[in-house]
Amino acid sequence: MTTENKRKIWTAPEIVETYLAFFRERGHLEIPGSPLVVPDGTTLFVVAGMQPLMPYLRGQVAPPAPRLTDLQRCLRTDDIDAVGTNGRKLTSFHMLGNWSIGDYTRREAIALALDLLDCFGVERSSLWVTTFAGEPSLGLARDEVAVEEWRRVGMPESRIVPLEMDDNFWSTGGPGPCGPDSEIFVDRGEAVGCGKPECRPGCSCERFLEIWNLVFSEFEQRPDGGYEPLPIRSVDTGMGLERVAAVMQGVLSVYETDLFAPALRRLRELAPSGISDGASETRAVRMILDHTRTALLAGLAGVTPGRDGRGSVVRRLIRRAARQGYVLGLRQPFLGELVAPLVAGHGTLLTPRERERALEIARTLGDEERRFARVLATGLREVERIRPDDDGTVAGERLFVLHAERGFPADLAAEVLAERGITVRWPEYERAFAEHRAISRVGTGAQSQTA
Numbered sequence: 442m443t444t445e446n447k448r449k450i451w452t453a454p455e456i457v458e459t460y461l462a463f464f465r466e467r468g469h470l471e472i473p474g475s476p477l478v479v480p481d482g483t484t485l486f487v488v489a490g491m492q493p494l495m496p497y498l499r500g501q502v503a504p505p506a507p508r509l510t511d512l513q514r515c516l517r518t519d520d521i522d523a524v525g526t527n528g529r530k531l532t533s534f535h536m537l538g539n540w541s542i543g544d545y546t547r548r549e550a551i552a553l554a555l556d557l558l559d560c561f562g563v564e565r566s567s568l569w570v571t572t573f574a575g576e577p578s579l580g581l582a583r584d585e586v587a588v589e590e591w592r593r594v595g596m597p598e599s600r601i602v603p604l605e606m607d608d609n610f611w612s613t614g615g616p617g618p619c620g621p622d623s624e625i626f627v628d629r630g631e632a633v634g635c636g637k638p639e640c641r642p643g644c645s646c647e648r649f650l651e652i653w654n655l656v657f658s659e660f661e662q663r664p665d666g667g668y669e670p671l672p673i674r675s676v677d678t679g680m681g682l683e684r685v686a687a688v689m690q691g692v693l694s695v696y697e698t699d700l701f702a703p704a705l706r707r708l709r710e711l712a713p714s715g716i717s718d719g720a721s722e723t724r725a726v727r728m729i730l731d732h733t734r735t736a737l738l739a740g741l742a743g744v745t746p747g748r749d750g751r752g753s754v755v756r757r758l759i760r761r762a763a764r765q766g767y768v769l770g771l772r773q774p775f776l777g778e779l780v781a782p783l784v785a786g787h788g789t790l791l792t793p794r795e796r797e798r799a800l801e802i803a804r805t806l807g808d809e810e811r812r813f814a815r816v817l818a819t820g821l822r823e824v825e826r827i828r829p830d831d832d833g834t835v836a837g838e839r840l841f842v843l844h845a846e847r848g849f850p851a852d853l854a855a856e857v858l859a860e861r862g863i864t865v866r867w868p869e870y871e872r873a874f875a876e877h878r879a880i881s882r883v884g885t886g887a888q889s890q891t892a
């Protein structure tokens with residue numbers, strides 16, 4: 442590690458260039474990231490860096506080279522509710538990856554990762570790693586080889602943490618290549634942690650930040666949930682650019698990195714009475730930045746807000762972000778204003794063509810937000826009037842009526858209620874919905890066709 446690298450503040454584009462060059466120099470072929478929209482429709486968007494490479498990992502298609510590297514934009518909303526509650530969760534992110542398709546295994550993957558982190562100037566003494574503890578009931582063995590390799594490169598025993606299936610066996614969540622993984626964490630110090638004696642990688646606090654996941658892709662998850670060995674053993678790694686940038690730029694959250702900093706400044710200017718560092722305001726800022734960027738990246742991939750499929754994901758993000766504007770005292774549409782600073786923050790991560798098109802996306806975002814503004818204002822007033830029953834719940838039917846009569850989305854209403862500690866009795870929502878559908882059918886005579 443050079444003293445120069447230790448002192449250097451790396452921009453996100455520099456991190457990307459250095460990562461790709463490092464792996465190119467070590468025999469990896471750089472391939473372009475795939476478009477964010479998955480053409481075969483297996484998922485709405487690319488959810489993981491490895492997704493476009495699945496045919497290679499499965500041994501179905503020969504890769505252009507046994508060692509690959511790339512930068513892949515990903516979008517996944519499965520844990521959207523966690524976005525904003527901490528400084529690391531995002532609905533879209535840039536995944537840097539290096540792959541061995543049936544070539545090197547744990548030893549080289551681990552050595553390469555450590556070498557690059559040295560180049561990046563990340564202190565070895567701040568690193569912790571997790572490994573797979575095994576799951577005998579599924580016939581999945583404890584990953585002793587990964588532990589051995591970490592020991593070999595000098596990782597102290599106390600900083601090698603074996604974790605269970607949920608943490609250290611990576612899969613897409615459905616059929617596909619999967620396997621035990623070893624995750625690399627940076628310890629950002631006790632001062633930012635929860636202070637619990639058992640705090641360590643895997644803890645939900647801000648102290649240990651996972652920056653890189655090395656997946657030893659060895660199994661295929663069958664549709665019935667079982668596992669069978671893949672014909673080739675590969676390595677699939679993913680380094681979250683936003684997170685590693687936070688580490689290398691010495692900031693605690695991804696929202697303070699160069700990627701988001703200009704948009705954060707703009708948001709502060711726009712908020713009429715400043716932004717305090719209270720929990721709900723911090724969450725609002727993060728949700729706005731995250732959701733707007735995701736809508737921008739989806740827009741650049743050709744997705745516009747709409748009722749169904751991908752468009753509905755974007756619409757939901759815009760509406761959630763617009764609602765968080767209320768938390769910051771913003772009553773006028775503002776999301777379009779964040780696009781230019783987001784573009785500035787992303788620098789060369791966007792192509793010149795994308796930078797041009799961003800203007801158009803800013804307009805689309807603004808139009809969508811304006812169309813929703815009145816519904817948002819009246820809907821929020823209605824939601825405020827909702828009083829919970831004695832057990833702190835509210836009938837789902839209330840939300841159904843709010844949606845049917847005012848167009849206010851039930852999930853958004855539920856989110857606002859959750860902030861007041863109120864939960865929704867969803868079965869009553871479903872019932873109201875089913876009844877409404879039955880009535881509409883009678884109205885259109887549709888029931889006679891099915892009778």
Ligand code: SER
Nearest residue numbers: 489491654677678679
């Ligand atoms: N597939 C793993 C992930 O997305 C590593 O690339 O985290």
